[in-house]
Amino acid sequence: MIDQLVSLLDAQILIPWILAMTFGIFVGSTPGLTATMAVALIIPLSYPLEREAALAMVIGVSFTAIFAGDIPATFLRIPGTPASAAATLDAHRLATQGKGKQTLLVNLLCSTLGGIIGVFLLMLIAKQLAEFALQFSPYDYFWLCLLGLFLGVTVSSGGRTGLGLLAATVGFAFALVGVDPLTNQSRFVFNYEEMSQGLNFIPAMIGLFGMSEVLKTAIGDSSRTDKQLTSGPFHLVKSLGLMVRHLPTIVQSVFTGTAIGALPGAGADIAAWGAYGVAEKTTSNPTPAFGKGNWKGVIAPTSANNAAVAAAWIPALVFGIPGDAVTAIVLGAFIVYDITPGPALFESGNADLIFSIALMTQVLLIPAGLIGISVFSQVARLPKGVVLTAVVIFSVVGSFAMNSSIVDVWVMFAFGVFGLILERQHVPLAPLILGMILGPKIEEYLRKGLIISSGNFTEAFASGISIILSSLLVLIVFASLLRAFSSYQGK
Amino acid sequence: MSQIKALRGRALSRELAGACIWIVLGLYFLxxxxQIREPLTLNKFDPGPSLLPKIMGVLLICGGVYAATKTLATRDCKRDDRNSRGSRLLAATVFFYIFLLPVLGFHIATAIFGVFSMVIMxxxxxxxxICTLAIIALIHFVFVNLFAIPLPGFMGS
Structure with missing residues (x-):
């Protein structure tokens, strides 16, 4: 591990790494651009580099963009990423009191600490889980993926589980386009050679999140600039004092973030709100009140969301089940770099490399974040029309660069329009990605299970793990139906 | 009053159109x-590559029919008064940009798109x-000079 950390201190790795993190700050701090998009856009740029440098870029961006989302949330009350929505309450209130920069410094330090603890928890838990995962049969994996999909859809649908399930089904169906991995038979390719590899995941993601957001935002006057940016001095000693004083809140929030982030589909945004809720519930007579500029309201969500990013990797690295959209794309990138998630990851030494990069990223977050706060928050002041146009151009170039294929650009555009249509119908987009990621796995494990068990599906309930997972699935389905029924009765 | 009715009617049509998306996609996959051929070497216990697409198709059709029925039965539709003209205009601009990209190449197509897009916004x-030229220069530097990733050239070159 120490050797891995030292080997990362190579200029050929460090320079693209810091540049990528700066890019993450830029994307994350730009309202409308998400952490998911930042990761999706950095992947084509990482292709020509050595594997270590490429992984450092991708992992670096995934952590940085989540913190950077807090910059516009604090200054402008516009969350840069969904995970920063909780920061719009107290952080923005403090910024209006002239403590904008100090709030962001506290935010940055808590993000770093939350991330470090989160990565250590990941290192502690992931290995044990990986050893346990070796006992899993194809049917166990089938239930786990199905449970992960359903849980993810339930959590990320925001109360619209039915629509979320439909979106996941569409994602599942899209993922079936291309050559069937078990029989090499083409599906929905129609003699169009470029489709035989299936719908490229990255352009689809860029379209769904980046392009659809641009199309959605391009309404009304886009010439305005936001000039209410409040800035005060950095107070390093004061900020460190605040951190020490609120250490119990940080630890509590990191554990909350880790627990929520480890659930497939939950993600950093739910972790942030969860930690905010826990902090509020466990504070008696808060002064000032939560939402009115309480430091705990700043510290809790920011500590939790970075810890959740680390925790989301537990199911991703151990089972290949992404905890959120960002991890889903990072997972896709791992596969490109010949890193297969699962128990074998820990034997190959790739896990140590990933942990080292994740840990080092937390340390690099401080200088990158300070530069970001000082410089890139200015981007939020540019006219919206300029920012949106730049996003479109980056999306187009990013999609093209994957395979130098214009088809990928069309795929990106089609998904952008499709995403916009779905959002207009109030359909949540996150389940669609979960369907695209988990769908092929569900199919593969189901079919492998059937082949191994000679077509006997009752074998799917033979092991203890299968019984527990399928029972959990039934319970969640039942709870969702019950909730839907009671809300219908309420109407 | 009649204006409210018209708005509600439009919102209802939009909800129904949304339900139709699921049905059309379901029919497509089903x-x-x-047409997916079962391979001759298929393991006899493997349900084959066409089972899941069929299931997905049926699920989407059922979901779409349910959504349509629910909308019609409850007349429950969320009004969406957002002006979509800007979205449509930008979508059309992006469409032509992508269309022109392999013909004119990245630099010329982006210059036209960038200026036009910002002006309409x-x-x-x-x-x-100035902003468009700066973006082109930045992308050229990052992709071509820094990472040697080719950008679309003039007439596909």
Missing amino acids: IFSY SVGPGKSL
């Missing part, structure tokens, strides 16, 4: 799943031109 022409 119908074309019958109320940014001044001079500012649009």
